Amino acid sequence: MLGLRKSDATLLLFVVAITILAPFILNPFPTNSAMAQFNGGYPDLMQRFVIFGIFAIGFNILFGLTGYLSFGHAAFLGVGSYAAIWMMKLLTMNVIPAIIISVIVAGLFSLVVGYISLRRSGIYFSILTLAFAQMSYSLAYSVLTPITGGETGLQPKNTDPRILDTLFGGGGAGGRANFFGLDMRDSYFWSVGDWSFVFNTGYYVAAILMIAAFYLSIRIFRSPFGLMLRAVKSNQQRMNYTGLNSRPYTLAAFVISGMYAGLAGGLLVAMDTQVGAERMFWTASGEVVLMAILGGAGTLIGPVLGAGFIKYFENIVSKINESILQGWFAALPDGLSDFMVAVIYPFIGKGWHLTLGLLFMLVVIFLPGGLVEGGQRIAALFRRKPKDNDGGMSAQATPAE
Amino acid sequence: MGILEVKNVNKRFGGLQALGDVNLDIQENTVHAIIGPNGAGKSTLLNCLIGKLEPDTGSVTFDGQPVLGRKPHEINQMGISRVFQTPEIFNDLTVMENVLIPCFAKRDGAFRMHAVGSVASESDVMETAEKMLSDVNMLAKKDVHSGALSRGDKRRLEMAMCLVQEPKLLLLDEPTAGMARADTNNTIELLKEIKASRDITMVIIEHDMHVVFSLAQRITVLAQGTPLVEDTPEKIKGHPKVKEAYLGEAAA
Numbered sequence: 001m002l003g004l005r006k007s008d009a010t011l012l013l014f015v016v017a018i019t020i021l022a023p024f025i026l027n028p029f030p031t032n033s034a035m036a037q038f039n040g041g042y043p044d045l046m047q048r049f050v051i052f053g054i055f056a057i058g059f060n061i062l063f064g065l066t067g068y069l070s071f072g073h074a075a076f077l078g079v080g081s082y083a084a085i086w087m088m089k090l091l092t093m094n095v096i097p098a099i100i101i102s103v104i105v106a107g108l109f110s111l112v113v114g115y116i117s118l119r120r121s122g123i124y125f126s127i128l129t130l131a132f133a134q135m136s137y138s139l140a141y142s143v144l145t146p147i148t149g150g151e152t153g154l155q156p157k158n159t160d161p162r163i164l165d166t167l168f169g170g171g172g173a174g175g176r177a178n179f180f181g182l183d184m185r186d187s188y189f190w191s192v193g194d195w196s197f198v199f200n201t202g203y204y205v206a207a208i209l210m211i212a213a214f215y216l217s218i219r220i221f222r223s224p225f226g227l228m229l230r231a232v233k234s235n236q237q238r239m240n241y242t243g244l245n246s247r248p249y250t251l252a253a254f255v256i257s258g259m260y261a262g263l264a265g266g267l268l269v270a271m272d273t274q275v276g277a278e279r280m281f282w283t284a285s286g287e288v289v290l291m292a293i294l295g296g297a298g299t300l301i302g303p304v305l306g307a308g309f310i311k312y313f314e315n316i317v318s319k320i321n322e323s324i325l326q327g328w329f330a331a332l333p334d335g336l337s338d339f340m341v342a343v344i345y346p347f348i349g350k351g352w353h354l355t356l357g358l359l360f361m362l363v364v365i366f367l368p369g370g371l372v373e374g375g376q377r378i379a380a381l382f383r384r385k386p387k388d389n390d391g392g393m394s395a396q397a398t399p400a401e
Numbered sequence: 402m403g404i405l406e407v408k409n410v411n412k413r414f415g416g417l418q419a420l421g422d423v424n425l426d427i428q429e430n431t432v433h434a435i436i437g438p439n440g441a442g443k444s445t446l447l448n449c450l451i452g453k454l455e456p457d458t459g460s461v462t463f464d465g466q467p468v469l470g471r472k473p474h475e476i477n478q479m480g481i482s483r484v485f486q487t488p489e490i491f492n493d494l495t496v497m498e499n500v501l502i503p504c505f506a507k508r509d510g511a512f513r514m515h516a517v518g519s520v521a522s523e524s525d526v527m528e529t530a531e532k533m534l535s536d537v538n539m540l541a542k543k544d545v546h547s548g549a550l551s552r553g554d555k556r557r558l559e560m561a562m563c564l565v566q567e568p569k570l571l572l573l574d575e576p577t578a579g580m581a582r583a584d585t586n587n588t589i590e591l592l593k594e595i596k597a598s599r600d601i602t603m604v605i606i607e608h609d610m611h612v613v614f615s616l617a618q619r620i621t622v623l624a625q626g627t628p629l630v631e632d633t634p635e636k637i638k639g640h641p642k643v644k645e646a647y648l649g650e651a652a653a
Contacts, residue, residue: 003519222519224518225516227498231502235491242562242566
């Protein structure tokens with residue numbers, strides 16, 4: 001199907017089904033129940049799942065295949081965002097031109113950064129990319145204020161020219177980001193008994209792009225180009241003595257992953273029309289590294305899982321506060337309830353990084369192949385018979401170093 | 402004029418003269434061995450031929466074209482392949498993938514952006530790779546992770562990866578180093594088969610005289626960075642200078 005072999009096609013269908021049904025899957029608890037705070041099915045978070053999924057899929061094409069660890073990919077995300085918001089200010093609030101330009105600008109920027117950074121490998125490459133990203137951040141924050149809005153960042157204003165919108169009569173959605181008139185923030189609510197599900201325009205636009213991005217990454221993984229990228233990771237010396245020039249291969253991978261980051265940046269603006277320089281900060285670059293490793297670097301589905309996992313934690317665990325905790329343990333005797341609250345408190349709310357950090361350590365130590373490896377082990381347990389012809393997500397997993 | 406000409410090559414590492422005025426003329430379609438005691442500069446010479454090291458002076462010409470100053474991948478694309486002392490293969494990839502990579506390098510050159518079609522759909526390359534694997538008796542292992550292969554199999558795989566590119570010149574750096582006698586003999590047989598079945602020039606660096614005298618048609622003896630003698634194996638065997646070079650090392 002679609003030029004994919006059977007296991008890949010199954011995986012793609014699985015991802016399509018999950019993304020389409022996400023509003024149901026992420027809202028498993030009734031709205032009024034005590035568990036409702038674990039529901040992740042609201043537009044803002046669902047959009048983040050797929051957008052950061054795109055970011056991580058692209059990052060994985062570089063890191064997972066070639067082994068080159070970029071510590072500056074947030075710069076491409078940020079550049080894509082700035083490009084997108086300028087498109088909205090100058091041309092139209094329709095998201096399509098904004099998204100296209102964000103991919104192009106991020107691609108050009110990553111060509112420059114990659115051309116210079118790829119002159120070195122290993123830790124020096126990582127440091128060069130980090131330096132570029134931090135320079136971009138500082139520039140956006142101070143020197144380039146006329147273009148980037150500095151500390152305040154950029155938002156669309158009523159005084160923006162928006163040439164195309166003026167030409168074709170206001171753009172329809174009254175200064176809101178839209179897809180040919182469909183407001184990205186529009187949602188359809190569907191209540192079934194105690195459950196409530198939200199279907200958001202912006203989410204589905206981003207989800208379709210993520211599916212396309214995922215499909216493209218499968219094609220790249222299975223192509224001769226993907227094979228060459230894995231050769232870079234495995235033995236660059238042998239590759240060069242086999243008559244292959246590894247530099248353009250790594251540069252192409254770098255630019256492709258930069259374009260994915262730009263697409264994610266453009267989509268962030270399409271969902272929420274504002275940009276600030278903090279989007280390029282080094283912690284944002286580090287986050288996508290965590291996503292790829294947590295999910296399983298070098299696997300197809302891993303980065304998507306990692307992105308979902310981290311964004312879920314960031315948004316859900318961080319919202320649990322002390323009073324919610326007390327509610328959970330209210331049934332216990334007083335002393336015990338206070339004790340439980342005191343023990344768990346550091347791991348929730350603002351302490352969510354602590355929980356994530358511990359989980360990350362556990363995964364790296366016990367599941368070097370990330371969540372994908374965890375899934376395979378569980379699948380193997382259920383299968384009983386140790387057979388190797390497993391379908392779906394395990395077929396492409398290469399043992400991570 | 403030979404296929405590979407080395408003229409007045411000098412290489413210094415600090416105070417050490419690793420190569421001093423090396424001149425070599427390697428004839429097409431021969432097996433040429435370079436022998437010599439440890440530290441004679443054999444590996445340095447080989448590294449100069451594949452672009453890993455740049456000599457201080459001198460010239461290297463392959464098939465009438467200058468070699469020096471080119472990048473390793475360019476030298477390979479001219480038709481020079483190299484087998485390393487410890488087999489250099491893609492350990493993280495399967496045996497089949499290991500052979501596919503040089504097939505693509507041969508067909509598409511140093512770089513080609515074919516990122517959309519799948520590897521499996523490239524039937525001509527798949528066929529070439531499978532045929533090569535069956536030639537070296539490794540077809541049954543084509544889906545094995547190559548890192549898990551035995552040393553002898555890794556060596557055979559590396560040879561297959563070089564041969565599938567149909568090089569004009571194959572450089573072998575101690576192809577039997579660290580091998581048991583049986584494996585060594587298998588490697589000799591494999592190299593003989595390779596030589597018999599195609600037009601290929603081989604340059605072998607080797608310590609093991611059994612290997613050298615089973616394969617080589619010409620032998621150059623290198624000592625302290627300079628070629629001592631170059632002759633046929635029969636003449637080399639009894640040559641006084643050669644005995645001196647080796648015995649001198651043993652005495653020291």
